[in-house]
Amino acid sequence: MHETTVFTYHVSLPPTEWAKASAARRAAGDLWTRLVKIHRFCRRRHWRWPTEAQLKAHFKRCFPLHSQTVQALIEKFGATIDGVRTKRRKGDKKARYPWRFRRYFNPIFKGQALKREGPYLLLPLGRGRDPIRVHLPEALPAGRVVQAELGFGALYLTITRALDDPVVTASDKAGGLDMGSIWLGMVTDGHEALAIAGRGLRSVKQGRAKALARLQKKRSRTQPGSRRRKRLNRARHRLSQKVNQISRNALHHAANQIVAFCVTHDLSVLYVGDLGTLNQNTRHRRSRRTNQEVGALEFGRLEQYLGYKLRRHGIRLIPISEAYTSQTCPRCGHLNKVAGRTYHCQACGYRAHRDGVGAVNILTKGMHGEIRPGEILVPQRITYRRPVPLKGTLRRRCG
Ligand SMILES: [Zn+2]
Incomplete structure (x- = not known):
């Protein structure tokens, strides 16, 4: 191969x-x-x-x-x-x-x-x-x-x-990955979970938006074709390149951490909420990611990186429709409106981390073709990671 x-x-x-x-x-x-x-x-x-x-x-x-x-x-x-x-x-x-x-x-x-x-x-x-x-x-x-x-x-x-022949894992263990709003991604095998923070990316994006606005303001006061305008254009180009580089780096690290989780937990399949439904199902998506800190572009990239990185370990990445995976209660199956970071079920009182709920539902949906409430709950043990060590330089570079 x-x-x-x-x-x-x-x-x-x-x-x-x-x-x-x-x-x-x-x-x-x-x-x-x-x-x-x-x-x-x-x-x-x-x-x-x-x-x-x-x-x-x-x-x-x-x-x-x-x-x-x-x-x-x-x-x-x-x-x-x-x-x-x-x-x-x-x-x-x-x-x-x-x-x-x-x-x-x-x-x-x-x-x-x-x-x-x-x-x-x-x-x-x-x-x-x-x-x-x-x-x-x-x-x-x-x-x-x-x-x-x-x-x-x-x-x-x-x-x-x-490529070396893919390492064939004997088990048929599956995992679920939810690319979320608060966390860049939450992956679980039903017993443990790993959450990757999207905060680093977000601060970079915010920094870029501010810096771009500042450049734009300066640019509007210059003559077309002037040396000053050209210099500002170059600065804008440099800035977007830099941000692109930082976010790509962060996504690669995030993907590597998710892959490491899959390998250490001996998974052979990872189900992921499909981004392909993004367009057909915009309403649902938009409501879920109103304050879209990390854009669809980033999720697409992360999925792409995951695909080939997992393949190296013989793990398949299978996209499934993520309809209702964020709303359904993993304990009783009630559909809840989700607001804030914590998922709270109006019917049975179940409380869990919001993106964890998504990951668990994606996992059961991937395994059975439908969400099976009551089978797997959000693991108690969640490890929290950042994609890359967040240094002050991130913000300074772009701000
Ligand atoms: Zn419930």
């Missing part, structure tokens, strides 16, 4: 390399814009759209890029169009074909053309042109680099590695 992961690195390039990188990103932007124009031209006239093969032949040796880079971008464009077409067929009329003209676009470098030179990765720009030399980070994960994408000060490496 193979596993493919995309790693993001921030790269700082010396001026010569930066110039080459900018030129390549510019050329990729030109190519993308040409593709958008051609596609739009054909669409408006109801002509047949050119195939990828035709486009590849057409744009051969037209851009100062490696031939495989040109091909990869055309393939990416093709994939984007296919995606939109499927969406539109399904009735999503808002789905829009690529329309934006791009000044810059991230060039893609295919694995076969990539070369290593000591600590450097050489991104080829085609025959007769010097490659871009990017210093690789020291701790590069094991595996084969199959693709590199060059962003603005960032490098995205797609790395595949062979």
Whole structure:
């Protein structure tokens, strides 16, 4: 079995390399814009759209890029169009074909053309042109680099590695995970529970909102195109990158802690409240996460990280509909309105931690296909963890 992961690195390039990188990103932007124009031209006239093969032949040796880079971008464009077409067929009329003209676009470098030179990765720009030399980070994960994408000060490496055969756990023990409002996640196997705090993430987000508002205010007092405006734009970009990095890091740590819980408790299945129902069931979701401190985006990311991290240990992550899992009383089955951190049953007086109730109900629902009140109660022993040690720097960095 193979596993493919995309790693993001921030790269700082010396001026010569930066110039080459900018030129390549510019050329990729030109190519993308040409593709958008051609596609739009054909669409408006109801002509047949050119195939990828035709486009590849057409744009051969037209851009100062490696031939495989040109091909990869055309393939990416093709994939984007296919995606939109499927969406539109399904009735999503808002789905829009690529329309934006791009000044810059991230060039893609295919694995076969990539070369290593000591600590450097050489991104080829085609025959007769010097490659871009990017210093690789020291701790590069094991595996084969199959693709590199060059962003603005960032490098995205797609790395595949062979996985050991999944450790097959003999037991059929299952766990339930509720990605909650107060806690980022609460996982339980019915006997013990682990709660991961979302507070670190929340404070980062709040810090960002404040800082962004401050930047926006300053920005509104500047002239478009002025040096001051550009400087503020850069600051905004840096800020959002930083916040993105911090939240990704926190989510990885949270996922690792949940995985560790599953491994030590010998679980083979982890049920999780499905995020796919988020759109169909917005009313229910919205009422549950009114003060949405940690956004849906974060939960999606956490689920994604969990999926592949659990797979490494042979544990399956199964999403199930989380309808009523937060309201149903795990002892008597009464539906309660939930307010605040504690779940309180109006019928039988049962009290428990709110996200614990969700996790328990998800667990029984996953095992039996329906919520079974009275079978499992919220464990007495709940361990509380933060995804990453919360340092004062978190807030200082973004505030
Ligand atoms: Zn009850």
